[in-house]
């Protein structure tokens with residue numbers, strides 16, 4: 289399902305509705321700040337002739353008046369900036385949390401395809417850039433536009449003939465700014481894509497560093513990194529060069545305008561169309577236009593960079609969300625845990641069915657082992673049960689309820705999963721087992737006991753409060769697996785999905801993990817992707833999966849006697865055991 293609502297600046301500005309009182313106060317401060325500009329220009333017009341006449345008293349009075357206006361203006365500017373910063377920051381915070389919520393709802397297949405570094409970059413840097421644009425639009429661009437209008441209005445008031453001459457330059461500047469803006473947008477998109485790839489590579493490199501060192505291929509990685517850095521530098525330089533070129537060009541047009549006004553102004557004074565004092569005010573006002581034009585130009589470029597960031601953020605929001613992510617769906621009072629697959633098909637892409645008309649029945653409280661070669665579709669069966677994906681045809685039932693009618697969160701809480709590759713968030717052991725669920729310490733300890741983890745945890749100096757480092761570096765593979773089993777058991781799941789680790793643990797660790805698994809399986813419906821003979825033999829039923837199809841189902845003994853694929857499989861895998 290595609291997300292229709294694209295995030296754009298209009299959508300974001302609309303979100304400011306919730307901050308109307310602050311915006312109103314900020315807006316009033318802004319008006320005071322803006323009005324001060326023409327007043328200062330007017331005072332400047334009075335000051336210049338007074339200086340010319342050597343009228344010290346008049347000069348001092350005007351300076352004092354200007355000082356008062358400056359103090360009022362700067363106070364208003366402080367109030368404007370601080371008041372408007374609040375809603376702007378709230379908006380970027382809101383954007384970040386909305387994006388993260390969407391990310392959590394995104395279909396897992398698409399998440400797995402994204403680079404973690406790239407996503408992290410988008411949710412931090414790109415959101416920051418968008419936030420900055422919003423902040424600048426409210427706090428800088430808006431007053432600059434008003435300042436431009438107020439000052440220019442005052443210029444028209446003084447001499448509209450002369451102002452007409454000034455306005456001729458406006459379309460030229462606008463055209464230039466918009467043309468540059470388009471180019472900056474393109475260059476910015478390229479630069480941000482490059483830095484994002486760099487972030488992706490960096491995150492991969494940090495994870496893979498032990499392997500890189502082990503294979504002594506640091507030079508290869510450095511080379512790759514340097515290449516990406518260079519690509520980013522070039523893309524960024526292209527953008528900065530554009531921005532650097534824009535300021536002198538716009539500045540040149542401004543200077544031409546000023547010189548032109550000086551010439552025409554002199555003529556107007558000579559012909560009596562304008563007084564010296566008026567020209568003084570007019571000229572000061574003209575100089576006052578330079579600053580807002582420069583701000584608007586810079587902010588327009590930043591707006592374009594922000595648009596590039598928004599496009600990158602929308603790439604996340606446009607990913608399909610989980611079909612069943614809604615809160616709807618039934619939550620039966622009781623589930624015994626029987627699972628049935630009826631003619632289930634599934635394909636990741638439309639080319640090839642990876643699950644092909646599968647029929648399976650796993651009775652409640654029984655253990656079914658899934659065996660089969662790599663790529664047969666065993667993990668895909670787990671994903672179907674967890675509703676990460678939904679069958680393209682056929683149905684899966686839990687007891688007699690069709691899975692697509694059952695509330696997804698409710699279903700997932702019935703299931704405990706022990707993945708092949710243990711993933712644990714950094715935090716204490718206790719937090720790792722709890723995994724965000726409300727529970728008691730006694731329940732955590734109980735889960736750890738069943739998982740055969742309690743013993744080793746107790747022996748650690750900080751026990752359950754031992755901090756597990758990122759990626760579990762300070763614990764052994766076997767210990768992490770047992771914590772993973774305890775995590776799955778917390779909440780007493782009705783169904784257990786186990787993906788046995790194929791990685792070699794030492795014999796002692798393996799025995800501990802096996803003991804944990806055996807205890808965990810007791811009295812639950814268990815579906816286990818089995819690689820060990822001991823597990824397979826204990827299973828009530830074994831399903832042999834190959835190329836997405838169920839080839840044989842039966843007990844170990846039955847299947848051996850059948851002399852079919854299972855027998856071949858065992859002969860290949862467990863030759864010594866037969």
Ligand SMILES: Nc1ncnc2c1ncn2[C@@H]1O[C@H](COP(=O)(O)OP(=O)(O)OP(=O)(O)O)[C@@H](O)[C@H]1O
Pocket residue numbers: 397400636637642660661662663664665666667668669
């Ligand atoms: N996210 C995905 N996108 C596209 N194809 C996928 C995806 N995940 C798995 N596949 C493909 O689906 C098929 C079944 O994969 P699956 O992981 O279910 O096999 P498996 O039996 O669990 O393998 P293994 O024992 O090696 O883990 C494979 O051909 C695999 O390449």
